[in-house]
Amino acid sequence: MSAVKNLKSKLSHIVYLGHARAVLDWDQQTQMPPGAAEARAEQSAALEKVIHNLSTDRELGELIEQAGSELNGATIDNDDKAMLRVAKRNFDRAMKIPEALAVEEVRVTSLAHEVWVNARKNNDFKSFLPSLQKIVEIQQKKAECVGYEDHPYDALMDPFEPGMKSAEVDEIFGKLRPELVRLVREIKDSGVKVDDEIMKRSYPVETQKKVTDDLVRRIGYDFSHGRQDQAAHPFCTSFSSLDVRITTRFNEHHLPGSVFASMHETGHALYELGFPREWVGSVLAGGASLGFHESQSRMWENQVGRSREFIQYYFPTLQKAFPDALGDVNVEQFYRAANCVKPSLIRVEADEVTYALHIMLRYELEKGMIAGTVELAKLPEIWNAKMEEYLGIVPDSDANGVLQDVHWSAGILGYFPTYALGNLIAAQLWEKILVAIPDLYDQISRGEFTDLLNWLRKNVHAHGCKYFPGELIKKITGQPIDPMKHVAYLRKKFGEVYGLN
């Protein structure tokens, strides 16, 4: 057998075990009885150990070397060469992180989660500080082990956004920040009031369930290869492109919390469902990056879901499902309510305009934490000062400020920027799509999504993680990430909503 073939087979084995691991997680978050957590932790750890051992197996390293010789001269357009690049990146990274450090990270973060939960509950940042200090130290060590050229943050961001450097993020965010701050101010100063009270009326949960199942089917989610369940936090998980599952959540008095969350997760799912079928079991069957993944979810949630045309199409269905809440509402009122811009404290509730500002704040803090230039004890002050600078509001508590996100307690640093990059990529792709499908908005107003989905399949999904995100965005749009596309999209949409022009 050729080394390439052998390597593929070994990697498939690991990929399938990864799917099994993901089934355990999905089950835990959607089906598992409450008393089973202790056993599930052991089951997941056992599988994790197997996957880790196989992923750092010397034989795998040798196969990667041999496959490299076999593929010498091939370009990244060759599937095998791309597969090899992914395999080599994963293997090299796994080998660079000492097992002791990996074990320490698991130990510290599993304890820190509980500490963070309590700290947030009690609005007590100080009680979380010692955990955070340990976590940051571990991440700093990890960055040193993995290595980097310019900034240690690059080493942490790399698995989430392959090839992206913080210097590039700095440049992108540097252009974006003043534009968003200005737009937020203009909206505030416009004097136009957009009322989202409609969204907080009573929407019976049982009906929300039926509505969201129907909704995700309408936009192309395939229930023969997926299902939608309820979970504490909406997510999408994939056990190959034959089985991609989404979750949503229901709050009687917050309709967007299920409707737009379901569209968001469907965007992720359509990406995973769209990888070539012959890649089932291949390492190439993954998103190009978290940023690209988020571009798909945000596009279906915002560019599609919160567009006037989609709401024209879909509002009658909602009105029929919720006659008490929506009987006296018209399409335009609902459209405006779905696009209310209001600086707020909590990232996950932020509107399209302010969202990236929440991200930039976190990115700047994280970079400083990893570089050692931000004193951790002072995080609450810095957080609040930046909130005032970017959004014009100051958190009433650390619970609604620096303690709001789960990421740091889980040892995840380097991840936040991908959320904002997703918005930027979505806008950049959308501009391209509107050229390719000139009547797209008309199609959307008629509930037709096939052309859009086909375009995404062909131009984005079909490539899986064959290309780095930077390569892929250039391949599709001819240029690197350009934050001004997002700004233009926002200005056009919200300029109209708030009468800015």
Next chain:
Amino acid sequence: MSAVKNLKSKLSHIVYLGHARAVLDWDQQTQMPPGAAEARAEQSAALEKVIHNLSTDRELGELIEQAGSELNGATIDNDDKAMLRVAKRNFDRAMKIPEALAVEEVRVTSLAHEVWVNARKNNDFKSFLPSLQKIVEIQQKKAECVGYEDHPYDALMDPFEPGMKSAEVDEIFGKLRPELVRLVREIKDSGVKVDDEIMKRSYPVETQKKVTDDLVRRIGYDFSHGRQDQAAHPFCTSFSSLDVRITTRFNEHHLPGSVFASMHETGHALYELGFPREWVGSVLAGGASLGFHESQSRMWENQVGRSREFIQYYFPTLQKAFPDALGDVNVEQFYRAANCVKPSLIRVEADEVTYALHIMLRYELEKGMIAGTVELAKLPEIWNAKMEEYLGIVPDSDANGVLQDVHWSAGILGYFPTYALGNLIAAQLWEKILVAIPDLYDQISRGEFTDLLNWLRKNVHAHGCKYFPGELIKKITGQPIDPMKHVAYLRKKFGEVYGLN
């Protein structure tokens, strides 16, 4: 670390991976979208391969040897010694079966399933014959590899019923058969008609769901460590005693199909939930045998569920849930309908009296198939002749005769006898329990099951698979399996129903 401790840790790792494997199966049968089967097969196979490799690892064998020295002199009452016995049995068996044969078995049976499904659908035994021939050959080879003293069937039965030999089964069934045949005849000749038409009325499925959830909770099933779902075939599966799940099925016109199936699966589940908590992850946390497992399910289904006292307690609830179907029915009518004895073609629908006769027929055929004394092409004739001899009826088709069970197509031979042994063990335990809890039937008539469950916990569940089933039945009742206990139980109950005395 001592070899014993080291061995335990290695075995736990394998046990937890086995749980993960079981989660994949449960998900497949209850939650998985239909289009995911192909990927799930790969995921399960990948995990299976890991488990097989770990289970046949030379190091494991060495540890078992070393632990044997450390535990030299300990008796089987010692948990570690019992753990060692289980480990050694599993390891020795796994090592004796050549990988090529195991792979061949998986290949042949996975193809045979489809062939069997079609053969049954088309009532075409001949089309299944070539597959069956291959399967029987493989099982014969397996028996030779594993080794046996008296009969090759022993080698196949051993993993299901540790330590049990076909000579013992012959003796037990030899006593039981004429007694059951006689009882069936007496019931037929009694002229008493028991009508189960009641059970076939309209029972709305949604209500059946609610009723069975409530029912299993009443008899002690703990939803904080389990859940009940719908599946094509009722089953119970365990991912440690912290997470034991059951399924049932619903047919609008067959109430016992959900109600008694749920009690049956709850019996299995209570067993798995009852292993000592410190055995989570231990190889000792399993049933003593499939026969013992079946004794628990049959006891809750029959000795409890189909008793007059239980029905006195529970019928009013059922009547309230199904006023249309049961409004004109009284307790006694329902009790009799639940205990209608009628020789029938299909094993899984058989009543308490005729059930074991279905099993004995299969057992005799299987023994002959493995020994090579039964010509496979003649199976339909032999089947039909035995049906006439034991039950006085002849199948109208092979689909309702020799082709009815899934077992052979899956390569499972040696399993059937455990179903009947379960009935016998249940009756034998029940006699003992009635001595220990003299007012048990009174308790049942009041819906009190705690004393019964506690007795089972202490005397059966707490031992897991520490003892062989033959050791355990002696430990609990002072004697080996005695089929006359089952006969006495049946004579008492059905003698009264059919006015035989």
